Amino acid sequence: MIPSPEGRPDDTDTELINRWKAGDSRAATQLVGRHSQALARFAASAGEREGIEELVQDTFVRAFASLDSFRGASTLRTWLFTIERRLMLDRRRAERRSRETVPVEESDHVSEYGALDGLIAEEAQERVRKSLEALSPTQREVFTLRVQQGLSYKEIAEVVGSTEGAARVHYHNALKTVKEFLKDE
Amino acid sequence: MNKCINSDIQEMLPDLLHGTLADDARKRVEAHVATCESCQEDLDVLRTVKSAAIFAPSIDVDGVVRQIPPYRTIVPAIERPASTRVVSWLVAASLVLVVLGGGSVLMIQSKGSQASNSTSYSQVQKPVAAGSEATKLSPQESVVVPKTVVPVVAPNPHALALAADADGLSDGSLVQLMNDMDGFDALPGSEPDPVISVDSGDSL
Numbered sequence: 001m002i003p004s005p006e007g008r009p010d011d012t013d014t015e016l017i018n019r020w021k022a023g024d025s026r027a028a029t030q031l032v033g034r035h036s037q038a039l040a041r042f043a044a045s046a047g048e049r050e051g052i053e054e055l056v057q058d059t060f061v062r063a064f065a066s067l068d069s070f071r072g073a074s075t076l077r078t079w080l081f082t083i084e085r086r087l088m089l090d091r092r093r094a095e096r097r098s099r100e101t102v103p104v105e106e107s108d109h110v111s112e113y114g115a116l117d118g119l120i121a122e123e124a125q126e127r128v129r130k131s132l133e134a135l136s137p138t139q140r141e142v143f144t145l146r147v148q149q150g151l152s153y154k155e156i157a158e159v160v161g162s163t164e165g166a167a168r169v170h171y172h173n174a175l176k177t178v179k180e181f182l183k184d185e
Numbered sequence: 186m187n188k189c190i191n192s193d194i195q196e197m198l199p200d201l202l203h204g205t206l207a208d209d210a211r212k213r214v215e216a217h218v219a220t221c222e223s224c225q226e227d228l229d230v231l232r233t234v235k236s237a238a239i240f241a242p243s244i245d246v247d248g249v250v251r252q253i254p255p256y257r258t259i260v261p262a263i264e265r266p267a268s269t270r271v272v273s274w275l276v277a278a279s280l281v282l283v284v285l286g287g288g289s290v291l292m293i294q295s296k297g298s299q300a301s302n303s304t305s306y307s308q309v310q311k312p313v314a315a316g317s318e319a320t321k322l323s324p325q326e327s328v329v330v331p332k333t334v335v336p337v338v339a340p341n342p343h344a345l346a347l348a349a350d351a352d353g354l355s356d357g358s359l360v361q362l363m364n365d366m367d368g369f370d371a372l373p374g375s376e377p378d379p380v381i382s383v384d385s386g387d388s389l
Contacts, residue, residue, distance in 0.1 A: 020256060021256045023255070023256070025250070025255070028250050028253055029246060029247070029250050032244075032246045032249045032250050032253075033246045036244035036246055036249060037241065037243070037244060039244075040241035040242060040243075040244050041241045043241065044240060044241040045241075052241060052242055053242055053244055053245065053248075056244050056249065057244075057248070057249045057252055060249050060250075060252075060253060061249075061252050061253055061254075064253045064254070064256075065254065067256075124233060124236075124237055125237040127237075128233060128234050128237035129237070131234075132234075143234075144234075146199050147199050147202070147231050147234045147235050148234065148235055150199060150200070150202070150203030150205060152200075168196075175227065175230065175231075178230060178234065179226070179227070179230045182230060182233065
């Protein structure tokens with residue numbers, strides 16, 4: 001079957017990847033358009049506030065540069081989340097190192113997730129934000145990937161470098177915490 | 186309200202929210218949730234969390250795509266064309282040939298040099314043994330003679346005469362010879378190796 005010159009919205013990620021490798025730059029546009037907002041939401045829900053667009057861009061640049069190593073064992077989005085998460089961890093480590101050399105200021109005592117203050121306007125969103133703030137970083141990653149991104153436990157385990165069983169436990173503990181928090185509010 | 190014990194259904198609640206369940210599974214979950222207060226409560230919480238997606242900036246797709254290098258610029262670094270590989274093999278083979286050829290030439294030159302050394306060595310030996318009945322030296326003598334480089338390095342008329350007549354000497358003459366040898370000048374401490382001395386003698 002000869003692929004149509006124009007990108008079809010129902011093209012699979014694998015088809016788009018093959019088209020991009022064949023020199024079709026529009027396939028890259030489709031892939032980025034398909035996954036960029038999910039990556040941005042994941043970064044935001046994981047506590048990133050500044051440079052989310054740059055982070056998403058770095059994720060795609062790195063992913064496309066090593067696309068030959070993507071074997072399709074997981075979905076492309078899961079693979080992208082994995083790359084983005086590693087970049088976020090690298091960025092946080094770098095920030096931590098720089099803070100060791102820079103005098104600590106009052107504003108630095110705001111928690112990582114607390115940096116999202118002011119970004120969520122609605123009252124319900126504010127309650128959800130606070131409930132998520134009560135979770136551990138791993139619980140928060142697992143819970144948001146499961147609830148907001150709809151990933152399976154297998155995919156979440158790949159992203160966070162854990163096991164399906166551990167991801168399931170993190171999810172249920174997170175759900176219990178969030179439910180109790182929202183009930184008490 | 187009792188906690189739901191149907192863990193299979195609980196596990197599928199996020200999937201129900203995202204509409205990723207197959208039809209039969211979706212109907213089964215929906216039927217359960219309709220009668221289970223605990224799962225209804227969980228589903229409400231999940232729906233609230235999902236709808237309260239954290240604010241994220243919109244991404245400039247074209248800007249991101251512009252930063253992505255084209256695939257063809259990545260390929261050559263990973264997989265080189267066949268012609269490049271052939272050239273590499275030819276270069277490697279040429280280097281091997283040069284090394285082997287050079288080694289062979291050096292070995293041949295080295296053997297030729299040894300042969301000429303042995304020839305000159307015999308030429309040096311001849312005057313030593315000339316005039317003597319024992320023109321064929323025993324192995325011990327043939328080893329000893331080069332070490333006594335006196336005739337070559339420090340030509341001494343006594344030494345030549347003594348060496349030429351050594352075979353026919355009586356005990357008394359030998360003692361005299363030993364005494365004469367004690368009177369020779371001491372060789373310098375930086376005296377070259379006897380073999381080199383033969384070479385230097387050859388050049389004389």
